[in-house]
Amino acid sequence: MNVLDTSASALRNEIAAGRLSAAEACRAALDRIASVNEALNAFNLVDRDRALDRAGDIDRRRAAGEALGPLGGVPIALKDNMDVRGMPTTASSRILEHFVPPYDATVVRRLEHAGAVIVGKTNCDEFAMGSSNENSAFGPVHNPWALDRIPGGSSGGSAAAVASRCVPLALGSDTGGSIRQPAACCGVVGLKPSYGRVSRYGLLAFASSLDQIGPFARTVADAALTLGVLAGEDRCDATTSREPVPDFAAALTGDVKDIRIGVPRAFVNEGVDEEVRRAYESALETLRRSGATLVDIDLPHAKYAVPVYYLVCTAEASSNLARYDGVKYGYRSRAAKDSLKEMYSRTRDEGFGPEVKRRIMLGTYVLSAGYYDAFYLKALQVRTLLRHDYDQAFERVDVVAMPTMPTPPFRLGEKASDPLQMYLGDIFTVSANLAGLPGISVPCGFSKDGLPIGFQLMGRMFDEATVLRVADAYERATDWHTRAPSLT
Amino acid sequence: MPTTLTIADVERIAALAQLELTDEEKQLFTRQLADILHYAEQVQAIDTSGVPATAYVNAAQRTERDDEPRPSLPTEEAIANAPDAAPEAGLFRVPRVIGG
Numbered sequence: 038m039n040v041l042d043t044s045a046s047a048l049r050n051e052i053a054a055g056r057l058s059a060a061e062a063c064r065a066a067l068d069r070i071a072s073v074n075e076a077l078n079a080f081n082l083v084d085r086d087r088a089l090d091r092a093g094d095i096d097r098r099r100a101a102g103e104a105l106g107p108l109g110g111v112p113i114a115l116k117d118n119m120d121v122r123g124m125p126t127t128a129s130s131r132i133l134e135h136f137v138p139p140y141d142a143t144v145v146r147r148l149e150h151a152g153a154v155i156v157g158k159t160n161c162d163e164f165a166m167g168s169s170n171e172n173s174a175f176g177p178v179h180n181p182w183a184l185d186r187i188p189g190g191s192s193g194g195s196a197a198a199v200a201s202r203c204v205p206l207a208l209g210s211d212t213g214g215s216i217r218q219p220a221a222c223c224g225v226v227g228l229k230p231s232y233g234r235v236s237r238y239g240l241l242a243f244a245s246s247l248d249q250i251g252p253f254a255r256t257v258a259d260a261a262l263t264l265g266v267l268a269g270e271d272r273c274d275a276t277t278s279r280e281p282v283p284d285f286a287a288a289l290t291g292d293v294k295d296i297r298i299g300v301p302r303a304f305v306n307e308g309v310d311e312e313v314r315r316a317y318e319s320a321l322e323t324l325r326r327s328g329a330t331l332v333d334i335d336l337p338h339a340k341y342a343v344p345v346y347y348l349v350c351t352a353e354a355s356s357n358l359a360r361y362d363g364v365k366y367g368y369r370s371r372a373a374k375d376s377l378k379e380m381y382s383r384t385r386d387e388g389f390g391p392e393v394k395r396r397i398m399l400g401t402y403v404l405s406a407g408y409y410d411a412f413y414l415k416a417l418q419v420r421t422l423l424r425h426d427y428d429q430a431f432e433r434v435d436v437v438a439m440p441t442m443p444t445p446p447f448r449l450g451e452k453a454s455d456p457l458q459m460y461l462g463d464i465f466t467v468s469a470n471l472a473g474l475p476g477i478s479v480p481c482g483f484s485k486d487g488l489p490i491g492f493q494l495m496g497r498m499f500d501e502a503t504v505l506r507v508a509d510a511y512e513r514a515t516d517w518h519t520r521a522p523s524l525t
Numbered sequence: 526m527p528t529t530l531t532i533a534d535v536e537r538i539a540a541l542a543q544l545e546l547t548d549e550e551k552q553l554f555t556r557q558l559a560d561i562l563h564y565a566e567q568v569q570a571i572d573t574s575g576v577p578a579t580a581y582v583n584a585a586q587r588t589e590r591d592d593e594p595r596p597s598l599p600t601e602e603a604i605a606n607a608p609d610a611a612p613e614a615g616l617f618r619v620p621r622v623i624g625g
Contacts, residue, residue: 137606341571366607383545386546394546416565
């Protein structure tokens, strides 16, 4: 058995049966990271000793006859904007220099309770702001399929770690596509759950009405298994939902004969790359042949999703990032010793990177007197119209299908000087965040240059089960998810 | 209302956001923010009369909890990450606040 190519659920079962130790699985992951990370820059931190310690605990408990959790002994990587007690969190920013969190994020508690072994923290865009992973203070992540290409952002390190077989699972956060886009770019599965499904306690806040944590995996079944561990109400995050958490794995029946798939063709055809459009149409045809019904739908406000998103997320970010001021944690400028106000503004200018400053500035502007109604409030109203579009669509269909990204992953540096062009690439992913809906990206083909292309399915709020069922049925009918990059 | 942005606007926003930008950053952001705002103006053409705002998607959920004390971070842990703390006093130390 090749440990690195094995799914999380199969690894867990091998470990439970005593055919493989958690320590062996952990060492395989750590060795793989050591051999590929120089090329990928996917990890900000690897905590070898802690990981081997935890894996040893799992093996001792199993030997003592204790039942193994659903992720018992499975190595996992976390995006570096989630807190693990005693392990530095950087959010790939200079401003969090030397910050060591004094508590665990709720997702960390849940993962470790389920037996998962955290191997380290992955590189990302600074404070999860970006679509290409080029906004990291520690340099960009490289796409495992083509090292000169972006891995997608902002959770690029997590996607690259799963695609390059370092770990079978990783967590990301998705505010406007930051799980689904890197999943598409790296040829893996990425799931953004419904708003409120997973606790954000211990996740560094970017835009609180949009942020959501979710898994990366190489199969839909592994994503479903992980969501089952992460999901549920948390008293430390008042936005978590009391909706019951279903058995997501049991939903994967392979049967989609009762499923109606909404196809917003007019919206999709506008400005999508020809290779992506062909892969999308072919994925729809595969699901139709599996028994699903395709239904044309119209989402009249979807074309406004990008401006609405950037007005809302920057407003929330400008407020959330006010806490980084050189007082309570992280970096403090040494240049300003005489005045508090000067210390704040020098610390923030020296500590934040360009994209974070741009968003703080934009958000401050749209919230400022004279512009609030015309920009921020207007965006919140159009957000309501966009939600209504989806509500109406979901009266007729069970899922809505779109490409994940309008193009295959572009070259590092290609769009770095034009933030607006970069933002436009978020057109297919931001709607799910604005409307609070679950969305998944699954591999659906490759460009002629061998670059992965993703297919996205969105569902009704809290209906991850149906989204996962359709994605799994697609996966059963195709073999894109079995391809691995030829990284040595 | 076409958005125009001057260096002075950018300086005003930077002051509100507690950011001391370099001259280079001011030039760059004046151009880039104007581009982005110009693009975002398209939402202003949409008829939203009588449409409520969505600030949160699950705002209907009751979020109160019982007001019962529970353990919180000890002071020494809460200030352990501070760039400049006075642990014996349990305080964060900052430069001069008034008259600085």
